[in-house]
Amino acid sequence: MATQRTFSIIKPDATRRNLTGAINAKIEEAGLRIVGQKRIHMTKAQAEAFYAVHAERPFYNDLVSFMISGPVVVQVLEGENAVAAYRQVMGATNPADADEGTIRKAFAESIEANSVHGSDSDENAAIEINHFFTEDEIVG
Ligand code: IDP
Ligand code: MG
Numbered sequence: 001m002a003t004q005r006t007f008s009i010i011k012p013d014a015t016r017r018n019l020t021g022a023i024n025a026k027i028e029e030a031g032l033r034i035v036g037q038k039r040i041h042m043t044k045a046q047a048e049a050f051y052a053v054h055a056e057r058p059f060y061n062d063l064v065s066f067m068i069s070g071p072v073v074v075q076v077l078e079g080e081n082a083v084a085a086y087r088q089v090m091g092a093t094n095p096a097d098a099d100e101g102t103i104r105k106a107f108a109e110s111i112e113a114n115s116v117h118g119s120d121s122d123e124n125a126a127i128e129i130n131h132f133f134t135e136d137e138i139v140g
Pocket of ligand 2: 118
């Protein structure tokens, strides 16, 4: 598998608890390179658009409120098979189901406040990266 990029968000529950460095350590230990990174406070419109695929789910409004409840760190990660590799180090959506050693097992507070987002496909990674980064902000 060739070098690939994926999109990551360190969510407000993690920035609030000062876990950016600890999460970045797990990302780097997994062999992924952080090639773009910035700390932002998402607008409501940005969060709604980002999670539009979940608009019909019962947790959508709560999820949008959570994602704008504090700063987030948006990231571009690069590496071998990056989309799948990051999903693996993130762990399951519900931390109760997450494997030992994963970010969500170590840090997530709940199924909603689960510390990180990672793209679920190569196609969505490209869309999500373009949403938050210009090409000159990504330095490999
Ligand atoms: P993922 O982040 O593991 O890809 P998705 O199903 O894409 O999981 O859900 C997006 C986000 O929505 C999750 O990371 C979590 O923050 C939130 N979420 C998912 N399922 C639930 C739920 O059942 N209750 C509350 N929040 C949820
Ligand atoms: Mg998802």
